[in-house]
Amino acid sequence: xxxxxxxxxxxxxxxxxxxxxxxxxxILGSGLVLATEIGYAIASKxxxxxxxxxxxxxxxxxDARQSTGDGAxxxxxxxxxxxxxxxxxxxxxxxxxxxILACRNLESGSEAAAKLARQTGLxxxxxxxxxxxxxxxxVRAFTEKFKAGDRAxxxxxxxxGVMACPLAKTADNIEMQFGTNHIGHFALTQGxxxxxxRAEAPRVxxxxxxxxxxxxxxxxxxxxxxxxxxxxxxxxISKLANMxxxxxxxxxxxxxxxxxxxxxxxxxxxxxxxNGGLRVVRKIEGAVLLDAVAGAVTSVYAALxxxxxxxxxxxxxxxxxxxxxxxxxxxxxxxxxxYSEKLVSESAKx
Numbered sequence: 526x527x528x529x530x531x532x533x534x535x536x537x538x539x540x541x542x543x544x545x546x547x548x549x550x551x552i553l554g555s556g557l558v559l560a561t562e563i564g565y566a567i568a569s570k571x572x573x574x575x576x577x578x579x580x581x582x583x584x585x586x587x588d589a590r591q592s593t594g595d596g597a598x599x600x601x602x603x604x605x606x607x608x609x610x611x612x613x614x615x616x617x618x619x620x621x622x623x624x625i626l627a628c629r630n631l632e633s634g635s636e637a638a639a640k641l642a643r644q645t646g647l648x649x650x651x652x653x654x655x656x657x658x659x660x661x662x663x664v665r666a667f668t669e670k671f672k673a674g675d676r677a678x679x680x681x682x683x684x685x686g687v688m689a690c691p692l693a694k695t696a697d698n699i700e701m702q703f704g705t706n707h708i709g710h711f712a713l714t715q716g717x718x719x720x721x722x723r724a725e726a727p728r729v730x731x732x733x734x735x736x737x738x739x740x741x742x743x744x745x746x747x748x749x750x751x752x753x754x755x756x757x758x759x760x761x762i763s764k765l766a767n768m769x770x771x772x773x774x775x776x777x778x779x780x781x782x783x784x785x786x787x788x789x790x791x792x793x794x795x796x797x798x799x800n801g802g803l804r805v806v807r808k809i810e811g812a813v814l815l816d817a818v819a820g821a822v823t824s825v826y827a828a829l830x831x832x833x834x835x836x837x838x839x840x841x842x843x844x845x846x847x848x849x850x851x852x853x854x855x856x857x858x859x860x861x862x863x864y865s866e867k868l869v870s871e872s873a874k875x
Contacts, residue, residue: 578816578818578819578821578822579818581822581826581843582612582616582818582821582822582825585616585620585825585826585829585830586616586619586620586825586829588829588831589620589621589829590619590620590621595621597621597623598621598622598623598679598680598724599622599623599624599625599676599677599678599679599680600614600617600622600623600624600625600678600679600680600681600682600828601624601625601627601654601671601678601680601681601682601717602614602617602624602625602626602627602682602684603627603628603656603658603682603683603684603685603710603713604627604628604629604684604685604686605624605626605627605628605634605637605684606626606628606630606633606634606636606637607633607637607817608817608820609684609732609788609817609820609821609824610626610682610684610685611637611640611641611817612817612818612820612821612825613682613684613821613824613825613828614626614637614641614651615641615644615645616821616825616828616829617680617682617825617828617829618641618645618647618650618651619645619647620829622650622679622680623650623652624650624651624652625651625652625653625654625671626638626651626652626653626654627654627655627656627667627685628653628654628655628656629655629656629657629658629659629685631653631655634653634654634655635653637653638651638652638653654667654670654671655667656713657696657709658685658704658705658706658709658710658713659695659696659701659704659705659709660695660696660697660709661695661696661697661708661709661712661869661872661873662696662872663696664709664712664713664716665712665716665873667713667716668713668716668717669716671717671720672716672717672719672720676720677720677721677723677724678717678720678721678723678724678727679721679724679725679726679727679728680727680728680729680730680828681713681714681717681721681727681728681729681730682729682730682732682824682828683710683713683714683729683730683731683732683767684730684732684824685705685709685710686702686705686706686732686763687701687702687705687706688702688760689702689756689757689760690702690756691756692751692754692756695708695709697868697871697872697875699748699868700747700748700749700751700754700759702756702759702760702762702763703748703759703762703763703766705763706760706763706764706766706767707763707766707767707770707865708865708868708869710731710767710770711770711865711869712865712869714729714770714774715869718778718781721778721781722778722780722781726782727780727781727782728781728782728783728784728827728828729771729774729781729782729783729784730783730784730785730786730824730827730828731767731768731770731771731774731783731784731785731786732767732785732786732788732824733764733765733767733768733771733785733786733787733839734764734767734787734788735787735841736760736761736764737761737764737765737767737768737849737852738761738765738849739757739758739761740758740761740762740765741851742765742851742857743762743765743766743769743851743857743860743861744758744762745864747759747762748762765849765851765852766861767785768785768839768848768849768852769849769851769852769857769858769861770861770862770865771783771784771785771837771839771852772785772837772848772852772853772858773837773858773859773861773862774837775836775837775838776837776855776858777862779836781836782833782836783836783837783838784827784828784833784836784838784839784840785837785838785839785840785848786823786824786827786839786840786841787823787839787840787841787842787846788820788821788823788824789819789820789823789841789842822843823840823841823842823843826840826843827840839852
């Protein structure tokens with residue numbers, strides 16, 4: 526059994542425990558799942574049988590070039606100015622996609638696009654568009670601007686997110702983690718479905734997390750009641766919403782291949798609210814967790830590989846895993862979809 530499949534098997538055995546409604550058991554299961562993540566990250570750095578992340582991405586890029594052409598296909602990556610999003614955008618540009626970096630901050634997005642152009646030598650391959658997922662008005666403006674260009678959309682990577690932040694609200698008064706990680710991407714995808722349908726083989730990659738298994742269900746009271754907010758629980762809820770959305774999108778739009786992924790435990794700015802930005806913690810984190818290139822491998826695989834089986838599937842470390850049971854429940858899927866549509870509709874009326 527390979528290192529990745531072994532780690533996945535361990536986590537598969539643990540997630541049933543970690544999604545228990547008993548808080549103590551849930552915390553224990555969460556700790557064991559995280560321990561597996563750290564163990565895999567460390568072992569993969571020293572196991573000579575594991576190809577390097579760079580070589581794995583290079584292989585995916587080379588294989589994809591044969592079918593993408595030079596900029597003929599279009600991809601959008603949210604949160605592409607840093608971390609996994611930046612590395613994913615870089616790989617897609619190299620693979621032949623005209624790649625749009627959808628970023629909240631245009632200045633950092635432009636710097637990222639210039640950096641990718643220098644690194645790849647592909648001057649016209651990367652484009653920057655403003656997108657703030659914490660504002661549905663910004664999402665609407667983005668989708669309208671993209672549609673005005675009369676382009677098909679071959680690939681959408683829903684990558685951006687926030688993690689374990691203090692209680693905050695989006696511009697639409699939605700709890701920040703749920704609003705950014707799920708609702709923003711829900712509205713974005715809905716707004717671009719028509720462009721996806723125009724592509725020959727459209728694909729949507731939704732970046733979720735094994736953190737989805739740290740909650741037994743999408744607890745709507747925790748989303749709506751500030752007094753019940755818990756930064757870790759609400760993060761798990763937002764990631765379960767990502768996973769559930771991916772499964773539902775595949776069911777409602779069988780013409781679009783949808784792949785949900787867990788990128789791994791990555792040393793990135795996403796964890797700044799967890800470690801408080803402490804320098805010593807950042808150094809330890811960098812030593813034991815995967816870097817952004819390694820974190821992008823599964824996203825790039827989900828975006829480019831012809832070997833992805835089915836749609837509405839979940840991949841971890843390049844291998845398919847079972848989704849959270851709630852994500853596969855059609856009643857739960859429809860409940861989240863209708864709830865999301867309601868929030869988006871209410872925003873549009875304001």
